[in-house]
Amino acid sequence: MVVRNSIVRYSVRQPVERGRPRLHALRDRETMMSVVTKPKLATEADRAIGSRIAALRAAQGLSQTTLGHAIGVSFQQVQKYEKGRNRVGASRLQMIADLLKVPVETFFADKVPAEAGTESIQALFDDPEIMDLVAAFRSIPDQTTRSGVLSIVKAAAALRQAGGTGN
Template structure:
């Protein structure tokens, strides 16, 4: 009997991406999260990659440390794991990569400090317009 190579389950990958996303939003290192959980940063890396499955009690503890409900890690009841960007990266991975940059964190923090919904909408429209101009200049 031949063994097939083991691949991470897509749900485990998405849960891991959401762990990384929220950790980055909180500007928390893998080591800081690991210390709070009583595990190694390597274990956090494996969770974030979806290589290791996160148990229910550990996921509950992660949610508590990151300040989100456990449901945050699952999103929609019928999640879509398809990719939708040109580089084949899914929406959660795309967002996680953006928030792991200093520009992404700075933009996110500044945007959340805007209290006016009308101004927030104008900022979004401005960024969309800049993105469209950027695409034309390529």
């Protein structure tokens, strides 16, 4: 400690290794302190995962607030996940998958080869008519009505495949 004009100043000295000049010790310390890792930026894969979260959440009829409360984050954080601005950690992604009742692999749909004759999940999410159909179907509370709607859609699809009308 050095005292000058009633001001106490502390002198901080780094230990100097034997036989090594002080200049090198300072340079090494500065190098170590300047090594700061930058946060990982969101990638295209993060944006794809986010859009799948958004589509599945909307199809389930959940709000961002509800999803956020269920996984322990704010609705703003859910927005950041869905927009791909922030990465979703593995454990949180598993929580989201469990809440939405889908396997976690669903979020990595383009990485998983589609079975023969099936469309990729992402292609379904990208079709606004399908998303409207899912949202409308989920809004029907009565199970009997739901079964009737499903029967109508299946009959229309069968008619189309049989070569009947139905553009």
